[in-house]
Amino acid sequence: xxxxxxxxxxxxxxxxxxxxxxxxxxxxxxxxxxxxxxxxxxxxxxxxxxxxxxxxxxxxxxxxxxxxxxxxxxxxxxxxxxxxxxxxxxxxxxxxxxxxxxxxxxxxxxxxxxxxxxxxxxxxxxxxxxxxxxxxxxxxxxxxxxxxxxxxxxxxxxxxxxxxxxxxxxxxxxxxxxxxxxxxxxx
Amino acid sequence: xxxxxxxxxxxxxxxxxxxxxxxxxxxxxxxxxxxxxxxxxxxxxxxxxxxxxxxxxxxxxxxxxxxxxxxxxxxxxxxxxxxxxxxxxxxxxxxxxxxxxxxxxxxxxxxxxxxxxxxxxxxxxxxxxxxxxxxxxxxxxxxxxxxxxxxxxxxxxxxxxxxxxxxxxxxxxxxxxxxxxxxxxxxxxxxxxxxxxxxxxxxxxxxxxxxxxxxxxxxxxxxxxxxxxxxxxxxxxxxxxxxxxxxxxxxxxxxxxxxxxxxxxxxxxxxxxxxxxxxxxxxxxxxxxxxxxxxxxxxxxxxxxxxxxxxxxxxxxxxxxxxxxxxxxxxxxxxxxxxxxxxxxxxxxxxxxxxxxxxxxxxxxxxxxxxxxxxxxxxxxxxxxxxxxxxxxxxxxxxxxxxxxxxxxxxxxxxxxxxxxxxxxxxxxxxxxxxxxxxxxxxxxxxxxxxxxxxxxxxxxxxxxxxxxxxxxxxxxxxxxxxxxxxxxxxxxxxxxxxxxxxxxxxxxxxxxxxxxxxxxxxxxxxxxxxxxxxxxxxxxxxxxxxxxxxxx
Ligand code: SF4
Numbered sequence: 002x003x004x005x006x007x008x009x010x011x012x013x014x015x016x017x018x019x020x021x022x023x024x025x026x027x028x029x030x031x032x033x034x035x036x037x038x039x040x041x042x043x044x045x046x047x048x049x050x051x052x053x054x055x056x057x058x059x060x061x062x063x064x065x066x067x068x069x070x071x072x073x074x075x076x077x078x079x080x081x082x083x084x085x086x087x088x089x090x091x092x093x094x095x096x097x098x099x100x101x102x103x104x105x106x107x108x109x110x111x112x113x114x115x116x117x118x119x120x121x122x123x124x125x126x127x128x129x130x131x132x133x134x135x136x137x138x139x140x141x142x143x144x145x146x147x148x149x150x151x152x153x154x155x156x157x158x159x160x161x162x163x164x165x166x167x168x169x170x171x172x173x174x175x176x177x178x179x180x181x182x183x184x185x186x187x188x
Numbered sequence: 189x190x191x192x193x194x195x196x197x198x199x200x201x202x203x204x205x206x207x208x209x210x211x212x213x214x215x216x217x218x219x220x221x222x223x224x225x226x227x228x229x230x231x232x233x234x235x236x237x238x239x240x241x242x243x244x245x246x247x248x249x250x251x252x253x254x255x256x257x258x259x260x261x262x263x264x265x266x267x268x269x270x271x272x273x274x275x276x277x278x279x280x281x282x283x284x285x286x287x288x289x290x291x292x293x294x295x296x297x298x299x300x301x302x303x304x305x306x307x308x309x310x311x312x313x314x315x316x317x318x319x320x321x322x323x324x325x326x327x328x329x330x331x332x333x334x335x336x337x338x339x340x341x342x343x344x345x346x347x348x349x350x351x352x353x354x355x356x357x358x359x360x361x362x363x364x365x366x367x368x369x370x371x372x373x374x375x376x377x378x379x380x381x382x383x384x385x386x387x388x389x390x391x392x393x394x395x396x397x398x399x400x401x402x403x404x405x406x407x408x409x410x411x412x413x414x415x416x417x418x419x420x421x422x423x424x425x426x427x428x429x430x431x432x433x434x435x436x437x438x439x440x441x442x443x444x445x446x447x448x449x450x451x452x453x454x455x456x457x458x459x460x461x462x463x464x465x466x467x468x469x470x471x472x473x474x475x476x477x478x479x480x481x482x483x484x485x486x487x488x489x490x491x492x493x494x495x496x497x498x499x500x501x502x503x504x505x506x507x508x509x510x511x512x513x514x515x516x517x518x519x520x521x522x523x524x525x526x527x528x529x530x531x532x533x534x535x536x537x538x539x540x541x542x543x544x545x546x547x548x549x550x551x552x553x554x555x556x557x558x559x560x561x562x563x564x565x566x567x568x569x570x571x572x573x574x575x576x577x578x579x580x581x582x583x584x585x586x587x588x589x590x591x592x593x594x595x596x597x598x599x600x601x602x603x604x605x606x607x608x609x610x611x612x613x614x615x616x617x618x619x620x621x622x623x624x625x626x627x628x629x630x631x632x633x634x635x636x637x638x639x640x641x642x643x644x645x646x647x648x649x650x651x652x653x654x655x656x657x658x659x660x661x662x663x664x665x666x667x668x669x670x671x672x673x674x675x676x677x678x679x680x681x682x683x684x685x686x687x688x689x690x691x692x693x694x695x696x697x698x699x700x701x702x703x704x705x706x707x708x709x710x711x712x713x714x715x716x717x718x719x720x721x722x723x724x725x726x727x728x729x730x731x732x733x734x735x736x737x738x739x740x741x
Contacts, residue, residue, distance in 0.1 A: 084426060105223070105226070105349070106226060106309065106349055106430075107349065107430055108309075108346075108347070108348065108349025108350060108351075108425060109425060109426055109430075111345060111346040111347070111348070111349065111425070112346055112422055112425050112426055115346055120460065134223055136206075136210060136223075136227050137348075137349075139345070140343075140345040140346075140348050141345075143345035144345050144346055155218065166202060166205075166206045167199060167202050167203075167206075167343065168198060168202065169195050169198045169199050169202075170199070170343060170345075171199070171339040171340060171342050171343065171344075172339075172340055172343075172344055172345070172465075172466075173464070173465030173466065174345050174346070178465060179465055180340075180414075180465050180466060180472075181195060181339065182336065182339065182468070182469075182472040182475065182476070183465070183469060183471075183472060185193070185195070185475065
């Protein structure tokens, strides 16, 4: 039977490249990533294959308690219109949170990341997924991302350079808890 | 003014290196047009109709003479020997080569300048009152706060990809000379008892949907300035529309939620960050203020100095006219602030040659402690001139073409680059400005008209601020032809208002005649001493309409 016009999300979905940058090194991607699905497709805690997997928030949310015993291998990804407070204090129980950039110009994920780290105390892997670009890496890192599943064409080795385009910064952020105005060696 | 320490230098030099790499990758084909676009925009680089255009940041309009000389040199070495002051107190080069931009940025970095965030969907250069620090009606000097905002917003990692561009203006005085009510955020310095704080307005703007900003805070303590701005921009970054660029400015969000609800959300966010890293310490505030202390003024007897100046003015009508229009009262006895006009007839408003930039630098060194301010009317202010040297300064300014005594009058127009330079234009704006200047060049007539803001934009993006001109002219496209809509009654002052469209648009040839008729009505109907905008507010648009659209009899 042909599917009815999808009521679910039609936006771009993150790819899940085989390699990524994690804590400044190029490593193999150990996680599967499930795209958002429309409501027809049924995934349950039982049908979810074993192994490390990143679930879209909309899927994770209802399955959360059922998946609790497997929590070390269940990560969540937030789309750009899903805010950090949806996960909120539950962040601490997750081994991985990914934040999706459907387009590089969609900057909502920067706020999401900062809030996960600064407001909800998230310490685990925070992974940028989607269409972000090399020249955003410094900003992404400063907002708390430590993993970058880059989908673009440039070699990852080249990207490493752009993680630290700036050695100094004016504002406080996740990488630097003090604003520069407090660090200028004031009397 | 603010001076860089080694940290500021490091940041700006790293920016130059970053942009050099980006430009090289683009030229090598590694970066697509689409990917390079936001990168070059965040460095002020547009690709215009004729050539790239590079917009240089002039933080809150402040420049020193060394910077002016460097800008002059850059315009000679990399451009066609002139530059353009913008309506956001910045400076543009209209003809640089893309390959040269990294070198230009390196030259700028040497004099503590850059092009950071002068375009793109990020927090832009903060603007302020060109008479900051010298105006008599000043509550507190806005510049230290502007500098703190500049630093906070420069390469802010969270806010580099906002839904749309974001502009902040700060006013420190009772009269609003910074047009804060047509900015995304308007910050008004206020005093409560002994305490300095801020009134915060949001959601103002021009462009296609002009809106006057609404207040969301009547008093914000001084120390909370940056955390509150952070809360506003964070709420906007999360909730601002991204599906339609014409609905993406914060004003649309504020309208959609209502200012009250928007304000509540900001307060909720702010509650959680107000005691965090952005809270301004006493040391930080004192440090920021230390860059904007009074220069070493000489002591004059105000009355004696005023009388001597009056005597000089009585002797020379031309000098006296210039004084009347181009000088501004100063809080220190024996001093005045002087506006150098960039708008003699026949020169595109805001355009200056390399030699003129150098001449401004010389005048600044000679008469005003080596500093100038760019105004949003695209002129240049020497803020601290002793009155006993005004005659001398006037003569020097005349030599260089800056002494047109038209500040605040009809011919001191705000005018965007329009169809001569800008690829978005519907119509040319500079020739219209010139035609109006030529038609109304009689000084007695201009002075009789008094204060009159005439603003011209070449399209509805409103870079020429036509919505807030007492008379606004907007270039429109009518079946492929350039037409002009005339609007009346706008103001960017503390009594901000948006202009109303007069009626059907006019051909370029008709515009000056129409302006003439509008002025006739004003002259007929005004009460003694009543400025144009007040007459308009009293009598409304109807009499103007009748006259302009009257059938020829
Ligand atoms: S108002 Fe329009 S024509 Fe004028 S500079 Fe702005 S975009 Fe260009």
